[in-house]
Amino acid sequence: MNAIDRSHHKPAAKLLSGNAACAQGAIDAGCTFFAGYPITPSSEIAERLSSLLPKAGGVFIQMEDEIAAMAAVVGASMGGVKALTATSGPGFSLKQENIGYAAGAEIPCVIVNVMRGGPSTGMPTRPSQADIFQTRYGSHGDYPIIVLVPASAREIYDETLRAFDLAEICRTPVILLYDQVIAQSSETVALGGRPPAHATRKWASGPRESYKPYAAGDDLVPAMPRPGDGYRTHTTGLTHSESGFPSQDPETVTRNLGRLYAKLEKHRDLIDSYEAVRCEDAELVIVAIGISARAARRAVDACRAEGHKVGLFRPITLWPFPEIALREATKSAKTILVPELNIGQLRLEIERLLRDRRVEGLHLISGEPITPAQIAAAATKLATEV
């Protein structure tokens, strides 16, 4: 299995916005194709890559719309290259059908969704965390997907690298989800020389006659045919058998869709990522992502100073949700607080996973980031109630 080791990675300080870190991460991951469409607050990724990619021998193209950008990315990846697109809420909604195609036909690709206030055009320049379910369930039908939620510019860089690795290893679309605040604030980021791109796609090899494009081995990830290598296979968004051709045979459909889910389960050790802060003895655990988690981190210290046993569980992989780690981190907790910039999305998932605990939300939909004081106040209130 492709373990991802970047321990040799030597940092060098740079002032980077989250979006700039993402663009740099894509280049360092070996991405050679970007197709996008202008949208606030993600455009800086496209702008950066329009300069960086041609220099790196890659292709940058601004497409005619969000749908075309997603389609071009899947098309490029079918041609065998690592491909990226970046967008925000309205554009992400438009991309959904082709994200579903990439999931169903198992085409690796990375999609950045910089969350802004919604619904509809909403608040283009304001942060939000309201796309938690759209990233998971946005396209129609049943399909699994990987969603990563970095919380800083540095982490965006790392998670961009990891997103490409996971996409290639698992043959799946991977979504990088973060909010407007970390996308557009600049931070001092320690980046090193280029780490080599670790994960390479498993290409079909061996005789054409016996090759089946969707027949997988033990890792449940089928080797992908590269156009030009002589396999001459068919790729379709219809449900298909191992041969790649359309099939509606109930057993075949069940088997192949089941494998899509099973293949991510099989790679959970690579996929799962989280941070647990002072959870060992915590009676109250705050579960938060992105900018809200950064505020929560300070709130934890504030509450601890007040003598409350408060911890923080921060998923870095949002989907599939790192539930085993969550259960471990909340072993001693009686109450869970979920601060988030929406009207209650992550809270629903936590309620589902921890049915025997009290789960409270702290929801802000004003278009402003949540503050440490707001979280600390809510946590203190809950801690004293107990």
Added chain:
Amino acid sequence: MNEQSKIAALNADSEPVAFNAALAEPFNVLIVGVGGQGVIMVSKVLAALAQAHGFEVKQSEVHGMAKRGGAVFSHVRFGQRVWSPTIAKGEADVLIALEWAEGLRWLPHLKRDTGVFICDTKRIVPPFACLNRKLGAKMRYSTETAEQVSAYVSEAYAIDATRMAEELGNDRAANVVLLGALSTVLEFSLPEWEKTVTSFVPKKTIAVNTAAFELGRNWIVEAKTATPADDAAAKAAPVHAHYSARLEITDAWCKSCEICVKLCPERCLTLNADRIATMTAPEKCTGCRLCEWLCPDFAIRVHLDTEAAVMEAAR
């Protein structure tokens, strides 16, 4: 050099036609071919050349009525004084033909004893010569052999000019190959020829046309010195291979749309009891492939077997 070329040498014994210094009698060149080959261009070059040389020239042509593929001819007469614009039967000093059958058609216009016949062996079969659509059926196209022709004419050259031009990369230069051939029988100087030919061809094609001219000229020079070879292939009458058409129908792919049945020009297909396309009149099939091309289901494949293959299969 092509196979039929050898017959050219059969009567190749005369020197280039020497112009009487004054050309008291006009010199007559008849140029024939079919529309689109460049007959008019050849005659215009010749007329311009003679004019520049100081002769009086008359050129008359029939074109316009001849669509692409129809017969075209042009009379060029030059000398001290030229009265009639056309050449009477038996009066042409040179007959130059861009198409084989057209050349034969005009042979009676050539001077029986001294006329020179230069003919492209290119065969352009007009549609009305195909009276029978059966494969391998005889066409109503001239069957005379080159040998028969050479017996009739004092000096004959059968030159595969079209192929020579094709090999140069531009089949439209065939008429200039023939001009090169013509240059060996007329007494104009080479620079005169060159100047006139280059002024009549498009600038972009000057190189290929110059090469074509030289090729035609050298070919005649070579043919004149070659000994008549007994080239059996050249003397033999053209062989028509006999074909028979056979349909391979993939029953499992046929969806009974009846397109092949209704659109077959010979009506040789029907739907059988299972509503699958079936060949019911194989003797009428001409192998035109319309059924194969129009079958939306790829169920029909037309095989054209040669007689030998049919015999082999029967055995």
Added chain:
Amino acid sequence: MFRDAPHFDVRDYLRKEMMPHFLCPGCGHGMALRALLWALHELKIDRDKLAVVSGIGCAGRLSAYIDANTFHTTHGRPLAYATGLALARPDLHVVVITGDGDCLAIGGNHLIHACRRNLKLTCLMLNNEIYGMTGGQVSPTTSETRLTTTTPHGNTEPNFDACALATAAGAGFVGREVTRHVPKMKELIKDGLQHPGFAFIEVLSDCTEVYGRKNDMGSSSEMVLRQKSEMRPSAYRDSVDEPFRSTDLPTGILARNHRPEYGAALRAAAAARAAK
């Protein structure tokens, strides 16, 4: 002459295990597919390097029958997928098969921008004036007054002249042919495949089972014979002035220019920048 050489056998280019195909009896798309495969054969295009990208609908399903690298993508988007594929892999020969609904309705935006961009792609749009697979709804090319399942009293919308649209948007090569003329269609597709830029080819095809029946257009063979007079954008219907001008739809190569090819221009610009 074909008698001397073995004639092209379309079966060599089909995935025989997928045959017979799923199209209705008499459907013109089979003839169009033959012409495409014939053109590819005559140009000796390596099938390992051939990518066929198709969208959704009857035309979209054709890619599955071609023995090449085939991609059956989402509705309306094959040109966008193909754009990504062709830019990522300039060594591939990319052909797009699409239908009138796929290309002009849901995918219309991609068509005009593909024309404008002029990336080397060959786009074959099979126009049968109907959404056949979904049961016969009106499409952007349905002739006026025609009956469809969503125009039960006759179509009242004017229709697109796809070739004029592509020409106006700047396509490097625009052509049109009817399925009846298979060898001509093959020659047109060959010209399109060789064009160094975006080539748009409209093929007028017959939907016999849905459109033909609904509009009482006769049998498959009758429909084939009437393609050029029956199927035409309203712009041509209005300009009838017989006997001086034919009412037939113009076919063959309708526009050709040699604007710079997008992929080559992009790579040249990148190379120039990398050299700095």
